[in-house]
Amino acid sequence: GQQLNQSPQSMFIQEGEDVSMNCTSSSIFNTWLWYKQDPGEGPVLLIALYKAGELTSNGRLTAQFGITRKDSFLNISASIPSDVGIYFCAPFTGTYKYIFGTGTRLKVLA
Amino acid sequence: DADVTQTPRNRITKTGKRIMLECSQTKGHDRMYWYRQDPGLGLRLIYYSFDVKDINKGEISDGYSVSRQAQAKFSLSLESAIPNQTALYFCATSDSWDSGNTIYFGEGSWLTVV
Numbered sequence: 001g002q003q004l005n006q007s008p009q010s011m012f013i014q015e016g017e018d019v020s021m022n023c024t025s026s027s028i029f030n031t032w033l034w035y036k037q038d039p040g041e042g043p044v045l046l047i048a049l050y051k052a053g054e055l056t057s058n059g060r061l062t063a064q065f066g067i068t069r070k071d072s073f074l075n076i077s078a079s080i081p082s083d084v085g086i087y088f089c090a091p092f093t094g095t096y097k098y099i100f101g102t103g104t105r106l107k108v109l110a
Numbered sequence: 111d112a113d114v115t116q117t118p119r120n121r122i123t124k125t126g127k128r129i130m131l132e133c134s135q136t137k138g139h140d141r142m143y144w145y146r147q148d149p150g151l152g153l154r155l156i157y158y159s160f161d162v163k164d165i166n167k168g169e170i171s172d173g174y175s176v177s178r179q180a181q182a183k184f185s186l187s188l189e190s191a192i193p194n195q196t197a198l199y200f201c202a203t204s205d206s207w208d209s210g211n212t213i214y215f216g217e218g219s220w221l222t223v224v
Contacts, residue, residue, distance in 0.1 A: 042202075102155075
C-alpha cells in the first residue's frame, strides 16, 4: 500500500518563530493538498499544489510540491497564536482517493 | 451557514445501540465521503459515494453502513456500536468536475460509545 510519512508529529514553538513540516511518500502523486484543523472543527484547505517543483504561497504560508512528486513541505513564517491546530498533508491519487498524513500538531506559545 | 453540515455534533451512546450520523451539503457536489479521525492516525476513509447509485467501501468499512438518500445527503450508520468506534467522524464532499481536486469537510461529529 501507499506509505505516507508526515513529520514532525508535534511542535511547540514560540510566537514569531518559523515552522516547517513535511510529508514524504513511496508513491508518486499528481496533487498535494495541505489542510489545517482548528480545535473542534473540520479540516480546511490551506494550499493546493498541482505541479512538481511548484512553490505556492498563501500569506505567511509557503508550500512546495517536491520535484520527485513524492514529497511536499509546508512552512509557516512568523507564527502567531491562531496558527495552533493540526496540519495535514493530503496527496490525491487521481481517482477517488485522498490519503491523509497523520498530522502535525502545532502549539504556539505566546 | 456551513456548506457541509453534520448532525449530531456530539453523541454518547451505549454499546450495542444503533446510531446514525447524518450529513447534508449545499455545494452541489456529486462525491461524498465519511472519514474517521483517531488521535495519531490521521483521517481514515470509511465509505465513499460518487453519486446516488454508487457507494463504495473505504479502508475501514467493517461495522459501518451508509445510505446516499439524495445527491446532497449521505448518512453513516453504526448498526451495533462498540467502544472502539469512539472517534471523531467527518463527512466530506468533492466535485468530480473540479480540476483542483479539493475536498471539503464538515465540522465533525464526536461519537462516544460507552
